């Protein structure tokens with residue numbers, strides 16, 4: 001196999017300049033194959049100028065290696081006449097003369113930089129009498145124009161043809177994977193927007209989009225932190241894509257025996273298979289990176305959520321790693337079978353292939369939920385560094401073998417382009433928003449409000465931003481975290497607005513149903529309100545952050561905290577729920593920030609919100625916007641009864657009810673399960689969006 005790869009690599013040198021596309025799509029490898037077939041058949045013969053003690057006569061030298069140098073061939077009369085005669089008698093009329101001339105000028109000596117002493121026409125003109133015999137056993141070197149064995153020429157020609165065909169199929173199937181992987185979300189999104197499709201979508205959603213594949217697990221991790229279960233629809237994408245990968249790795253092989261490069265059919269097909277899986281892995285690289293990106297074209301072109309793309313990112317990455325592993329194992333098995341393992345093991349391309357494979361496997365392990373939970377920041381930095389090793393390893397792997405002649409590197413360039421595009425747009429967004437000074441206010445024991453003045457973003461719901469607080473993490477200034485966006489103007493209202501019942505906290509904060517009206521004492525002061533709301537204008541955004549164990553733990557009262565914002569980004573699509581007759585907003589704790597922007601976008605809204613008694617300050621802080629919501633069920637210290645809430649909406653008789661839930665995993669998963677069950681039984685049509693604050 002090494003011989004094959006060397007042959008492919010050296011033959012590549014015959015091409016002028018770096019490749020411009022993929023094999024079969026802009027790049028041809030061995031055209032005209034008859035020319036290569038003749039060259040392969042004569043290039044092993046010893047010439048007068050060959051180095052006699054270099055190796056056995058007839059060795060398969062393929063160019064610069066072996067006893068015969070390109071310079072030697074370039075000046076050897078009988079080598080050139082034998083090659084020219086073979087080409088003239090083997091290549092049929094379908095091969096235009098210019099192709100033969102071109103082949104001759106670039107490939108006749110085995111090196112594009114060494115020109116033969118004659119052109120093709122001149123070499124033919126040297127042949128006065130057609131040759132009558134072949135190179136014999138008694139010949140020590142080529143001393144006349146000889147006939148080449150027709151069977152050998154045919155085998156060499158077909159070897160090259162079939163190899164090139166296999167390579168073309170690799171490229172084609174790689175493109176198929178990329179197009180299907182990328183195109184499926186786009187096509188499905190377009191499909192759901194076509195006329196008359198909405199009723200079909202309504203029927204399918206409770207079976208495909210809403211339910212989880214494994215019981216009631218989706219946001220909550222599976223037992224033993226095995227990961228997060230995908231929804232049925234997400235699973236179908238993954239199953240379809242995995243099956244397509246298997247089909248693309250298994251189909252489309254053509255074998256030709258006898259074969260100049262592979263000793264038997266098993267080796268030949270194994271050689272193609274190992275190359276196929278390598279190319280398919282390369283083809284998946286841009287898709288894997290795209291799916292994880294913030295600035296992901298698919299987020300703009302489809303109505304799929306960011307969290308769905310993160311699920312797909314993980315699964316497509318697993319499929320990618322499977323292709324890498326299969327590629328490496330297949331090559332290993334093949335080399336051992338061909339007896340060339342020892343030689344391969346010492347090469348640079350092999351070492352870089354191992355680097356890429358090992359890091360791809362390490363990424364699988366270190367991306368598990370266990371490590372993401374253990375330390376998200378360590379996971380993230382490690383993930384990026386390991387990805388760099390995978391890409392660099394892959395690049396050197398093909399660079400050492402093919403010197404950028406066959407276009408494999410274009411898959412990697414595409415992957416890098418996707419990654420850099422995302423990063424550059426992030427920087428642009430941060431620069432556009434500019435450095436800001438935020439007012440941080442502790443509103444509850446573990447919740448802070450972050451008001452960032454002067455930012456004018458659309459007040460649309462379903463958006464989040466990534467906030468940097470470099471002053472809090474001077475050793476990791478790049479650290480940033482996603483938070484839902486509230487337009488500060490939404491919070492402006494009369495502070496005397498009231499919430500109901502025990503939500504006031506001054507009465508009985510726990511187990512209190514604060515629906516309807518009641519007194520609540522605001523902890524806000526006019527000064528702070530003014531400051532926080534961005535002065536007179538009130539322009540700006542507000543984040544409510546529940547402190548966790550990392551950077552957010554450091555957020556405390558501050559009048560002027562340096563803040564950078566990368567955003568806004570869409571998270572969940574909002575069209576479906578906003579078109580409902582009724583909008584039920586269900587929130588747990590700080591999840592209120594994910595649902596509150598909807599109140600300004602829908603006229604028939606009910607807000608149901610439960611918070612721990614300790615977070616009662618948050619309820620008071622949001623008293624203003626909540627006071628404008630006619631129907632609400634705010635509970636401090638007690639849980640919402642989601643089943644009862646849904647039943648009530650159903651009883652009321654709305655045709656279409658949109659449910660948006662944002663909060664702890666249990667609340668999100670329960671709501672998903674209950675809405676799914678209701679949506680299957682009708683007659684009410686249910687739209688569901690789950691914003692879980694986690695990916």
Ligand SMILES: Cc1cc2nc3c(=O)[nH]c(=O)nc-3n(C[C@H](O)[C@H](O)[C@H](O)COP(=O)(O)OP(=O)(O)OC[C@H]3O[C@@H](n4cnc5c(N)ncnc54)[C@H](O)[C@@H]3O)c2cc1C
Nearest residue numbers: 373376481482483484544545546548549550551552693694
């Ligand atoms: C779309 C979205 C919107 C969110 N909106 C809000 C909000 O409005 N208010 C709020 O309090 N919280 C929100 N969160 C959650 C918030 O991002 C995390 O609580 C925060 O990142 C934790 O930071 P930490 O370093 O203090 O936490 P750590 O204690 O280090 O991590 C706790 C957990 O937070 C998650 N996390 C940490 N860093 C990131 C990151 N960079 N990207 C994604 N997840 C991360 C991980 O699951 C991790 O296990 C939102 C999350 C998402 C994905």
